[in-house]
Amino acid sequence: MKAIVYKQFGNADVLQTIEEAKPVIQSNEVLIKVKAFSINPMDWKIRKGEMKLMSGSKFPKHTGADFSGIVEEVGSSVTGLQKGDEVFGTVKNTMKDGASAEYLAVTPATLWKKPADISFTQAASIPIVGAAAATALEKMGKISSQSTILVNGATGGFGMFLLQLLKQQNAQVSAVAGSNTLKYAKEWGADTLIDYSKVNVLTQKNKYDIVIDLSGKMGYKNAKQIMNASALFINPTPKPIEIPLSLFKNLFTRKKHVIVLSAPSQKNMELLLDAIRNGLQVEINKVFPLESFKEAYQYAEKGGFAGKVVVEFN
Structure with a gap:
């Protein structure tokens, strides 16, 4: 599978795509076929080495923290989810893992069902x-x-x-x-x-x-x-x-x-999903295809726009 990684700290130019093995899930995990991941300021702060006390300095590193996708496989001890469910969530460790891959192994604790009336790009923009x-x-x-x-x-x-x-x-x-x-x-x-x-x-x-x-x-x-x-x-x-x-x-x-130190939780996701049901808008400023991932990060880091920037898998 394709994944975006970097092998040294730096600007968006250090990002590259590589081929990796598809994750093998544990009994308490779910395999997700990723549809989109969003870009957050935390991504480039980690990539530039500004948060190495928490992220560590071991390479290669993946990028991205929140995503949306479709359940591909469910671990034997997981309940409440099944193959084909449309979901969104975060990687297990937002400082060390990355969402920018075609498949992800995650736990249900950081996964929520996508509302039918929002897109995968919108859902990927919610968690962080x-x-x-x-x-x-x-x-x-x-x-x-x-x-x-x-x-x-x-x-x-x-x-x-x-x-x-x-x-x-x-x-x-x-x-x-x-x-x-x-x-x-x-x-x-x-x-x-x-x-x-x-x-x-x-x-x-x-x-x-x-x-x-x-x-x-x-x-x-x-x-x-x-x-x-x-x-x-x-x-x-x-x-x-x-x-x-x-x-x-x-x-x-x-x-x-x-x-404010935050992480997605059941409590705040329920609050957000309820707000979305009551009309909260999720504005996507621009969607980039995977092959334009460097351009996506450069655009996001420059700022000056409203809403979120998302990278989409074809």
Whole structure:
């Protein structure tokens, strides 16, 4: 089978396709014929060596974490799934395994049945950023129609899910994005649109109960300028040092720095699937065929678009 791997850290040019043996499943696993996998910022952070403490430095490495496909074979101890089921999910270890192969062996714990009314490309886009959005929502605590929330970098895959989940909570949401993607922020439920190329959100007079930085560029220190007295700064892209540091500093300040570390779970997938049944949109910006995988990663890393980028197997 074909699989995408890399044998050294670097940019998208280090990616290559190789032939590998089709996985042989264990009794507690399911074999999936992959239809599509999505691209997430985590993919290139791992590939560039920025997360080697968690991903390790053993090569070759596979890329990709979430996928959709069709059940090809079911292990003898697996229940609730059968050959032919349309599913989506993640690889067992998102830091070390990869979804960019024609076949995958996974456990049912990281697998969910695909809703009939969404495509394989849409389903492949849900797990990683969807789980992150659901976890961020949980970290925000009780939200009401009076809650004022700023989402910085609001129109990527993460923002797509988060804005729509916040809309379902009736929160007052301000979205910061580029001029070419603000229309999506409005469509996804933002009440106020802020074009970062024209307005520096840090110099405006508005204050917020919650600030979440999806771009990874604002930082808690800057965000404090636009936070209310007992506000939360939600950080889904922390530097390693920020994790223990935030816990210590939160003991001495009312403006809390909240770290979001997420993984797909039964709880957050049920929340997302329920939201999809209630009209949540999964926007696919562009679909690339497998043979254009390098172009797909280069396009995704450049950014500046709304929604998700997906690679599709023919």
